[in-house]
Amino acid sequence: MILNIEYETMPREALEAIQMRRLQNTLQRVYATVPFYRARFDEAGVKPSDIQSLDDLRRLPFTTKQDLRDNYPFGLFAVPMDNVVRIHASSGTTGKPTVVGYTARDIQTWAELMARCLAAAGANRGDIIHNAYGYGLFTGGLGVHYGAERLGASVIPISGGNTKRQIMIMKDFGATILTCTPSYALHLAEVAEEMGVDFRELKFKSGIFGAEPWSEEMRSEIERKLHLAALDIYGLSEVIGPGVAVECIEAKSGLHIFEDHFIAEIIHPETGEVLPHGEMGELVFTSITKEAFPVIRYRTRDVTSINPEPCVCGRTHVRMRRVSGRTDDMLIIRGVNVFPSQIESVLMEIEGVEPHYQLVVDREGTLDMLTVMVEVGEQAFSDEIKKLQVLEKTIAKNIKEYLGISAKVKLVEPKTIARSEGKAKRVIDNRRL
Numbered sequence: 001m002i003l004n005i006e007y008e009t010m011p012r013e014a015l016e017a018i019q020m021r022r023l024q025n026t027l028q029r030v031y032a033t034v035p036f037y038r039a040r041f042d043e044a045g046v047k048p049s050d051i052q053s054l055d056d057l058r059r060l061p062f063t064t065k066q067d068l069r070d071n072y073p074f075g076l077f078a079v080p081m082d083n084v085v086r087i088h089a090s091s092g093t094t095g096k097p098t099v100v101g102y103t104a105r106d107i108q109t110w111a112e113l114m115a116r117c118l119a120a121a122g123a124n125r126g127d128i129i130h131n132a133y134g135y136g137l138f139t140g141g142l143g144v145h146y147g148a149e150r151l152g153a154s155v156i157p158i159s160g161g162n163t164k165r166q167i168m169i170m171k172d173f174g175a176t177i178l179t180c181t182p183s184y185a186l187h188l189a190e191v192a193e194e195m196g197v198d199f200r201e202l203k204f205k206s207g208i209f210g211a212e213p214w215s216e217e218m219r220s221e222i223e224r225k226l227h228l229a230a231l232d233i234y235g236l237s238e239v240i241g242p243g244v245a246v247e248c249i250e251a252k253s254g255l256h257i258f259e260d261h262f263i264a265e266i267i268h269p270e271t272g273e274v275l276p277h278g279e280m281g282e283l284v285f286t287s288i289t290k291e292a293f294p295v296i297r298y299r300t301r302d303v304t305s306i307n308p309e310p311c312v313c314g315r316t317h318v319r320m321r322r323v324s325g326r327t328d329d330m331l332i333i334r335g336v337n338v339f340p341s342q343i344e345s346v347l348m349e350i351e352g353v354e355p356h357y358q359l360v361v362d363r364e365g366t367l368d369m370l371t372v373m374v375e376v377g378e379q380a381f382s383d384e385i386k387k388l389q390v391l392e393k394t395i396a397k398n399i400k401e402y403l404g405i406s407a408k409v410k411l412v413e414p415k416t417i418a419r420s421e422g423k424a425k426r427v428i429d430n431r432r433l
Helices: 012-033 035-044 056-061 065-070 104-120 138-151 163-173 182-195 216-226 340-348 383-405
Strands: 084-090 097-103 127-129 154-156 178-179 206-208 229-236 243-247 256-257 264-268 281-286 298-304 331-333 334-339 353-364 366-377 408-412 427-429
Touching: 012 035, 012 056, 012 383, 056 264, 065 097, 065 243, 097 104, 104 138, 104 163, 127 138, 127 163, 138 154, 138 243, 163 182, 163 383, 178 182, 178 281, 182 206, 216 229, 216 340, 229 256, 229 298, 331 353, 334 340, 340 353, 340 383, 366 383, 383 408
Parallel strands: 127 154, 127 178, 178 206, 206 229, 353 427, 366 408
Antiparallel strands: 084 097, 229 243, 243 256, 264 281, 281 298, 331 334, 353 366
8 A cells, every 4th residue: 555645656757856845955954053064064165055956965975873973962953952842862882872853743754654664564544553663762663653643553552572461462452563673573473382372363464574684584484484474664763763665565675765755875885986776885865854853964884775666566766675784783704794684594594493593703813703603493403413513514504605704603402592672683793892
């Protein structure tokens, strides 16, 4: 279902005209109200009036997460605090969190975008949405919540945790749409099995899973275990929260970026050069409707590419490829770039392996050593040692062939890798200690 036919199926020429008008308004506003942007534009020798086409956007400087931290907490807000009705913040894994604000209109915009996402997953007014994203400073839970209410669906604000209770409520309340991280979706499947609950007997038709990179193989695993259509969603608090882009249930082939609200670019992560459609690089966003916290050319550090071809679902906005990793979370092992999702793709193709793993990186002398810890199923773990050794060698061989690096593989018992109710902790990098 397409929620907003007018904007989501708009011809390219009309869409770009709207983008240009909204971009110029945004640039004039941040130049007038945000000292940081005024100083950056002046340093680059660019005035808002110099941006006369969408191609001119590349003349403007980038904004980074460090810029947000440097202006903590409210230095990048473009409206007075008495116009800010909501404040969210990132988890802040290092140093202070990044803080974002919303006006009443921003909240309405966000609700509209999340309603579009739910509609793309096949949701409508008659659905019951089991929302297991975290509520609080994290944008996930409230983003989905407001979107569900905007759509007119029923929402269960269950948040994360208390997994057995969640399974009971799914069953008793008849939820039809599931929203959570992909790793938690698999944890739900695991706990349901322990409880003797079969997802085939539940009423789920689709699920929207995001907040962490995941692979096509993991999609297959989720769909097999939960018996629903698994769709990817993309967003980040700095841009608006979830609702920047989503897959459609018709194609499941790239995430539709809502270009009437955001302008996306792909750049070379080292040179900053804008790359043509189809090339892999770092995703950069400029918001063109945000009031309280607009961002100009924000470097997401997420690695993807953009496909401009219209989708079979009828939407005309560009689609971004599933995020394969982050430029700053990327592991470099003996000169080879490695993303956890690449390892996941290898693991998910091997029978007897569970979708729970961790990558441990150590430095022995001057060499980086990668250990892949991966759970095996109950049946595989009960096999004789010789069979387990063969499985370890198979995994190591496949990683070597696929990624070109040698890795030590360590098989562990089922349920020994810590489960997460939020983002899964995939990497333990001991080189930084």
